[in-house]
Amino acid sequence: MKYKLANRRYIGNKTALLPEIFSLLEQENIHYTTVADLFAGTGVVSERFLQEGSDVIINDILCANQIFYYAWLSNLPYNESVVMQFLNYYNSDCFPVYENYFSNTFSGTYFHHKNALKIGAIREHLENHKQELRPREFYILLASLLYTTDRVANTVGHFESFLRKKPPYKEFFLKPLQIQPLNGQSRIYHQDANQLIKDIKTDLMYIDPPYNARQYVNFYHILENLAEWKCPKVFGKTLKMDRANRMSEYSKSHALSFFSSLISQAQTKTILVSYSNTYDAKSSSSNNKISEEDMERILRSKGEVIKKEVPYRFFNAGKTALKHHKEYLYLCKVFVNNM
Numbered sequence: 001m002k003y004k005l006a007n008r009r010y011i012g013n014k015t016a017l018l019p020e021i022f023s024l025l026e027q028e029n030i031h032y033t034t035v036a037d038l039f040a041g042t043g044v045v046s047e048r049f050l051q052e053g054s055d056v057i058i059n060d061i062l063c064a065n066q067i068f069y070y071a072w073l074s075n076l077p078y079n080e081s082v083v084m085q086f087l088n089y090y091n092s093d094c095f096p097v098y099e100n101y102f103s104n105t106f107s108g109t110y111f112h113h114k115n116a117l118k119i120g121a122i123r124e125h126l127e128n129h130k131q132e133l134r135p136r137e138f139y140i141l142l143a144s145l146l147y148t149t150d151r152v153a154n155t156v157g158h159f160e161s162f163l164r165k166k167p168p169y170k171e172f173f174l175k176p177l178q179i180q181p182l183n184g185q186s187r188i189y190h191q192d193a194n195q196l197i198k199d200i201k202t203d204l205m206y207i208d209p210p211y212n213a214r215q216y217v218n219f220y221h222i223l224e225n226l227a228e229w230k231c232p233k234v235f236g237k238t239l240k241m242d243r244a245n246r247m248s249e250y251s252k253s254h255a256l257s258f259f260s261s262l263i264s265q266a267q268t269k270t271i272l273v274s275y276s277n278t279y280d281a282k283s284s285s286s287n288n289k290i291s292e293e294d295m296e297r298i299l300r301s302k303g304e305v306i307k308k309e310v311p312y313r314f315f316n317a318g319k320t321a322l323k324h325h326k327e328y329l330y331l332c333k334v335f336v337n338n339m
């Protein structure tokens, strides 16, 4: 068995929405050969565009997400047998483990001590042997480590907090990645979407920003920590590092003005936005930052808008119960003088 890109547990991922996205583009006869996925998250939407043969700009502010894009979606060369050599060594009993930053920081909370020892020791070994690997080989190995780390964690699927029960030991096995041939070229960015938008021009822009006050970096701080491997100090009960530089403006009170500025600067023929209505959520942090009315008003100022409502299984991060959850797709055919 191998890891597929879509095997990841990620809040707001659009794997289940892919058929709706692509059927809407087809129904509306949208032509494109270049695409920008500005809030790419897992990268599953980019992956589909690349498989179709489009050239894709893939962007997200989280550092760990870049690792996955370079591993699965880049056009960089790699040698599979080199990757397998490292994976086999890490999975074998010959691989030595010892106390390390990861085990000292996260044992007994997010991970069983034995799992934490192995994760930290592999990450350290990878860092020390980076020079022997081509960049994509390093990213593939790190991606496998990050996916496996998520699987053995004592969590509900994200790292906002750990479960109260003592972390059980979980079988730890690094799987290789299932890397599909891509028919398009990718360009990978790690920028604030509102900065990147100034420098790019594509036929289609897919925009899937965070919907509420829940910061993605809080959900995935351990993967960020492991991806960067700067061994930062962590704080508080939930052991998070300083995250000030990766907080999203889209999860703050001024989200609307950031969205409005993003749309007005987009140099494109078509914009496709997905957005979830979570306004009726019981917890205020789960309520939407941008209303349906504002979303429509902003997009209508840019072009002709088609709105499609999709009933969609809501990824329930906490206790929020939403009976009438809807996912919306807004397709905006940009007026010629606004492109």
Ligand SMILES: C[S@@+](CC[C@H](N)C(=O)[O-])C[C@H]1O[C@@H](n2cnc3c(N)ncnc32)[C@H](O)[C@@H]1O
Binding pocket: 010, 011, 012, 013, 014, 015, 038, 039, 040, 041, 042, 043, 044, 045, 059, 060, 061, 062, 191, 192, 193, 194, 208, 209, 210, 211, 216, 217, 248, 249, 250
């Ligand atoms: C709803 S998720 C996208 C999910 C994605 N479409 C998928 O299918 O996995 C929103 C993403 O936006 C990213 N993000 C938040 N603020 C951003 C910003 N200012 N610029 C770029 N990415 C941002 C988050 O890290 C998160 O991955």
